Amino acid sequence: MDRLPLVAGVDSSTQSCKVVVRDARTGELVRSGRAPHPDGTEVDPAAWDVALRAAIADAGGLADVSAIAVGGQQHGMVLLDDDGEVVRPALLWNDTRSARAADELVAELGAQEWAQATGSVPVASFTVTKLRWVAEHDADSAHRTAGVCLPHDWLTARLRGTTGSPTTDRGDASGTGYWSPTSGEYRPDLLALAFGREIDLPRVAGPAEVVGEVAPSWGAAPGALLAPGTGDNMAAALGLDAQPGDVVVSLGTSGTAFAVSETPTHDPSGAVAGFADATGRFLPLVCTLNAAQVLDVVRRMLGVDRATFDSLALGASPGAGGLTLLPYLAGERTPNRPDATGSLAGLTVSNGTPDNLARAAVEGMLCGLADAVDALVALGVPIGRVVLIGGAARSAAVAEIAPQVLGRPVLVADPGEYVADGAARQAARTLLAAASGPDDPTGTGEPHWPAPAGRWVEAPAMPHVRAAYAALRDA
Secondary structure, eight states, X not given: OOSOOEEEEEEEOSSEEEEEEEETTTOOEEEEEEEEOOOSSEEOTHHHHHHHHHHHHHTTOSTTEEEEEEEEOSSOBEXXXXXXXXXXXXXXXXXXXXXXXXXXXXXXXXXXXXXHHHSSXXXXXXXXXXXXXXXXXXXXXXXXXXXXXXXXXXXXXXXXXXXXXXXXXXXXXXXXXXXXXXXXXXXXXXXXXHHSSOOBOOEEEOTTOOOEEOOGXXXXXXXXXXXXXXXXXXXXXXXXXXXTTOEEEEESSSEEEEEOBSSOOOOTTSSSEEEEOSSSSEEEEEEESOSHHHHHHHHHHHTOOHHHHHHHHHHSOTTGGGOEEEOOBTBXXXXXXXXXOOEEEOOOTTTOSHHHHHHHHHHHHHHHHHHHHHHHHHTTOOOOOEEEESGGGGOHHHHHHHHHHHSSOEEEEOSOOHHHHHHHHHHHHHHHHHHHGGGOTTOOSOOOOOOOOEEEEOOOOOHHHHHHHHHHHTO
């Protein structure tokens, strides 16, 4: 490590693949690239390979990169045959056709037992429910299946080439429904309950373990290391350098509220998923299916651009003149209503204006995330600061209205690729751990990267907004 080493982080998300290349010691951004993913809730994993190669090329290649890690969308089901080849298109987290399978699995074991066993109660997003769906509806694929892995696992294996079996990490494994964050072990009995038999699973690597070297076909420098990678939410926590007491509210395609915790959680209501993080701690998380897309749909209805939408929303009074939007436009995960639709209530002759509709969209989206933060609090998760990230966090209206709805000051993080940055930070940790040898196997040699910047926004809480939303939600 005589020269300043570079590391790369990947964000293989639902919509696209992003790559950042950073200085391993300082975190300075050197270059970046991106490429799109195809639309849909069922995708041939080969498309992720194509996008990753394009994003790497757009970022200037890997020839000078010493380590790389992949942050990937959680829960996606990649089925593999005896030769390690993909059996069928992957079912993504947002594919809700396994909703009935989720209900069946919960009924068969009981919500309390699921929560104790895996930290979470299965919903349609989870890998375990998709395995049940395949077993019941795609017998040919089920018969040919020898193993299952997650999107980030599959891409990590592609980067390694043909050497070794798939690996995963504790963060992404905790979203499958058949791995326990508390014990740190797989639950093959739950896998068999869902699929009808046991199949091969990736080995769970340590937080800063070297899981291989990047294959020459990717244009990497000889000996470039592969870090374990992790799920996208866990990578975002790393990218923000989130600490216990931090609650991150992420407003992307889906909405999430998650916190770094020193202890595992077990919520039999199913609202809070008791995930692990990518460092050895835990990441209790609440996910909603509806976030930024709610604003996009209403903006399209109004026929305005983003700046005009923000002006409209900020021009209306809190409570939108009595107009309330229940934003279940894509069904919903929390609460678990996969077949739900959106609802606009309280419409009158006087309040049916563009500014009130824009305001109701912002408030409705944020109320769903405020419910998520409340669910974390109810489990005893320590809440210090609230950090707002994601595409919708760039909206001036969202930033100003968020503290009113959440009832807390909010740190609006500067726009950034926090998932890719977190993957790069993990790659830097792995590189440092490898350089320090067996005396530091968990990567306690932390890279000294500056904390992400942002601005604090404070405003009085508006409890009547939450009350109107709750009345519509529970009607």
